[in-house]
Amino acid sequence: MLCANCGAENIEGVDQCEACGQSMQRDRSHLSAIEKSMLKDxxxxxxxxxxxxxxxxxxxxxxxxxxxxxxxxxxxxxxxGIPVGIFSERDVLVKLGNSPAEFEDKPISDYMTTNPETLESSAKIAFAVHQMDMGHYRHLPIVDQTGVVTGIISVRDILRYLNEKIAS
Amino acid sequence: MTGIELNLTTEFVTDLKPEEPIQVDVEQSTESVIDLLREQKAGAALVNRGGRLAGIFTERDVLRLLAKGADLSVPIEQYMGTSVVYLKRTDVVASAITKMSEGGYRRLPIVDQNGNATALVTTADVLHYLVEHFPETIYNLPPTTANSVQEREGA
Known part of the structure; x- marks a missing residue:
């Protein structure tokens, strides 16, 4: 019996997947194609x-x-290579004043948001959507298993993905 | 179609529960508009001329102006973006997603038949709509299943 969430083989009749802990009883047949894609991709x-x-x-x-x-x-x-902060155009508006002379020579560490949330590239798209919504993040840095930053995704990438799914 | 797709193509952009936009006049000084955005913690202001939508000024414009040390005492009209892509109240959620995705827009005003902006839809509204509409999918999810054991151990 395959887990619908992670694809691991489980003994017939178990309540939870032994690999990922998700319920094996949940019927996902009612989910739409977009929902299933976001759970799989x-x-x-x-x-x-x-x-x-x-x-x-x-x-x-x-x-x-x-x-x-x-x-x-x-x-x-x-x-x-390890992310210690993030600085966005929202920070430009909120944290900097209107006079460049007062901030332009200061180090970015004075203004960055420290310890940003990150994701590994193996995370599900649905999880990224949830994290972005909960934290009001527009960007999420992607890290490898050693914590080194390898890329970034933005809310625009999510919309592009959704748009492709709607079109298909 | 079922589930979320049905919602995306039948629910209107007003179902995204967009907030009321910050609206300013073309003659307001750029500095006062930036101060207003900062105070309201908003990412954009809609700029009106004679009560009708004439442009949009966003935090990306703030970045551009501060980076080059621009004169902020001039009217906002000089720095606003004028080719505003907008939505109608009767547009469906899917069309907002398509416009945002294909045009690279993070915010789209909803404009009535008189040219007045009534709301501002943001990408954050779309994300929240998704999470609200399929909570089962989103909430009960481990971040990653990369370390899944594919075979049972032992005999």
Missing amino acids: RISDLDPREVLTVAPTASVKEVLNLLVDNRVGCVVIAES
Whole structure:
């Protein structure tokens, strides 16, 4: 008997999957194609984009130029590849004032959001949607098993995915 | 079609429960609009001329202006985006997703027949709608099943 959630083989009649702990009794036949896809597909299927990373010592000016030049909404602040913070255009609005002279030479570590939530690329898309909604995150850095950041997904990637599913 | 797909193609964009937008006039100073966005913790303001929607000013514009140290004392009209893609109240959720996805928009105003903006739909509204509409799918989920044991151990 295969688990509908993770595909592991289980003994007939068990209540919970031995591999992932999900209920084996749940009938998913009523779920729509989009729901089933979001349960099956993983972050890696979104083809996460390359992520811009900077050191905590990078200046605010440097980071603002990086965001503008690359037309992206956030950078990850990393030390030896491990994310220690994130800084987004929302932070530009909320945390910086209107006078660049007051902040542009300061280190980005003064303004970043520390300890950002991250996901591994094997996480299900449904889980990413839940995490983004709960935390009001627009971006989630993707890390490998050692915690090193390898990419980033945004709410736009989720919408693109949904749009493809609607179209098909 | 069943479940969420049925909702996406039959429910209206107003079912996304969009918030009332922040609305300003084209003649307001850019600095005062940025201050208003910061104060209200909002990511965008709709800019009206004579009560009709004329443009949108977002936090991405704030980033661009602060990065180049632009003069913020000038009217918002000089910096707003003017090619505003919008929705009608009678558009369905799926069409909002398509417009956002294909145009790369994070926010779409809902505009009435008189050209007045009545609401602002955001990508966060769409995510929340998804989570609300299929809680079983979303809530009862382990983050990853990468380490699943595919075979039973032992004899």
